[in-house]
Amino acid sequence: MKGILLSIVLLLSAASKAQQNYQRTLKLMGSRFDITVVANDSTYANSYIDIAVAEIQRIEKLISSWDSNSQTSEINRNAGVKPTKVESELFQLIERAIGISKLTDGAFDISYASMDRIWKFDGSMKAMPTEHEIKSSVAMVGFQNIILNPEEKTVFLKLPGMKIGFGAIGKGYAADQAKQLLMRKGVTAGIINASGDMNTWGKQPNGEHWRVAITNPLDKNKVFALLPITNGAVVTSGDYEKYVSFNGRRYAHIIDPRTGYPSTGIISVTVFAPKAELADALATSVFVMGKDIGMDRINQLPKVECIIIDEKGNISKSTNIKIEKL
Numbered sequence: 001m002k003g004i005l006l007s008i009v010l011l012l013s014a015a016s017k018a019q020q021n022y023q024r025t026l027k028l029m030g031s032r033f034d035i036t037v038v039a040n041d042s043t044y045a046n047s048y049i050d051i052a053v054a055e056i057q058r059i060e061k062l063i064s065s066w067d068s069n070s071q072t073s074e075i076n077r078n079a080g081v082k083p084t085k086v087e088s089e090l091f092q093l094i095e096r097a098i099g100i101s102k103l104t105d106g107a108f109d110i111s112y113a114s115m116d117r118i119w120k121f122d123g124s125m126k127a128m129p130t131e132h133e134i135k136s137s138v139a140m141v142g143f144q145n146i147i148l149n150p151e152e153k154t155v156f157l158k159l160p161g162m163k164i165g166f167g168a169i170g171k172g173y174a175a176d177q178a179k180q181l182l183m184r185k186g187v188t189a190g191i192i193n194a195s196g197d198m199n200t201w202g203k204q205p206n207g208e209h210w211r212v213a214i215t216n217p218l219d220k221n222k223v224f225a226l227l228p229i230t231n232g233a234v235v236t237s238g239d240y241e242k243y244v245s246f247n248g249r250r251y252a253h254i255i256d257p258r259t260g261y262p263s264t265g266i267i268s269v270t271v272f273a274p275k276a277e278l279a280d281a282l283a284t285s286v287f288v289m290g291k292d293i294g295m296d297r298i299n300q301l302p303k304v305e306c307i308i309i310d311e312k313g314n315i316s317k318s319t320n321i322k323i324e325k326l
Helices: 042-063 071-077 088-103 110-114 131-137 170-184 276-289 291-299
Strands: 020-028 031-039 146-149 154-157 190-194 197-201 210-216 219-229 233-238 243-246 249-252 266-273 305-310 315-317
Touching: 020 042, 031 042, 031 170, 042 071, 042 088, 042 170, 071 154, 088 110, 088 146, 088 154, 088 276, 170 190, 170 197, 170 233, 170 276, 197 276, 219 233, 233 276, 266 276, 266 291, 276 291, 276 305, 291 305
Parallel strands: none
Antiparallel strands: 020 031, 031 190, 146 154, 190 197, 197 233, 210 219, 233 266, 243 249, 266 305, 305 315
């Protein structure tokens, strides 16, 4: 699950006479999307935004586990039965997802969709689930049981009842694809903001880089840093409001797919990466892995940076990130 827990605010400059920002807000993939393009007039801008919307809708039909007609749903229906032949695009997305699972030691896992939802973060929980309930909740989770056949382009889930879902990377992937399509159409600059999964390219009409302001979720009225975003993505994962507390310990709503236990110790993670798909997956993964292991993993990845805020409000950042403090 995703939450915009760092208050990330786009700082858009005043538009120039020749070019300006055109923005449209709409609901896609069950979430809010803000699509901004830089163009000379509204006619061109709206046609470009229409193209982006159509691309995002196309991707949703491909990867949605809620649409019974999607190839993802067909994979899930055939779990434990037979392999499912899929389009190359979906096959490659699953292949990359498994690669991130290996990179994060299973902290990221698209088979999380197999989990029993025993944790409730709506205020209704009065006691922790039992150890047996927690262990049973993840019995069918495990990326190792997703079998890919590159030659046949088939996907097979080994365990009956097993499921995959793209809630942790779907919006990021859609933002990436919409961005690439608009760039091919000649749009020189813009932003695809998928409920906080932001992907940018080009520059603002005044020639400056796009920038994001970052606030500490424990004190939303104070911006502590300003960061330029150059042809890349920024994604936040975490929990500021959705959590439960038992025996003096705070459990966030992001569940470790390996153990069934909620994550602890961190309230938000912001990841900067070349693509929103990668940033999306890593933001959740760092939250699950914890501050020390997560930051160490980020520091080993090229062109990827990270900001972590723990439950005490302490701020940590990766080695090469450049923060313009206010």
